[in-house]
Amino acid sequence: MPQPPTLGRNVHYRASxxxxxxxxxxxxxxxxxxxxxxxxxxxxxLGNDVAEGQIFPAIVVRVWTGSVNLQVLLDGNDVFWATSRSEGEEPGKWAWPERVS
Structure with a gap:
């Protein structure tokens, strides 16, 4: 069973x-x-340019039914507020980080 997102969890966000x-x-x-x-x-x-498909760490700041709001930590001094994003591997979606053994 997939793990549901919860407030404060770290995820990966793929920029659209x-x-x-x-x-x-x-x-x-x-x-x-x-x-x-x-x-x-x-x-x-300020920061480095962002391109479609780049993956950034993000924090879940709000959980909705079927989607979340994220604070995406960019490579710079700012963040990006990604609202109403669903789980997936495509650009504009978030995913759980890979497990490291």
């Missing part, structure tokens, strides 16, 4: 093409606006 566009845009905007260089407390989205 739309996720990558949204994340990369806000990171590019941080540079073009100059927000990355501000020293006034502004927090800019």
């Amino acid at each position: 093409a739309d996720d990558a566009v949204r994340i990369n845009k806000r990171r590019k905007d941080a540079y073009t606006s100059g927000a990355y260089a501000q020293e006034d407390g502004t927090i800019a989205h």
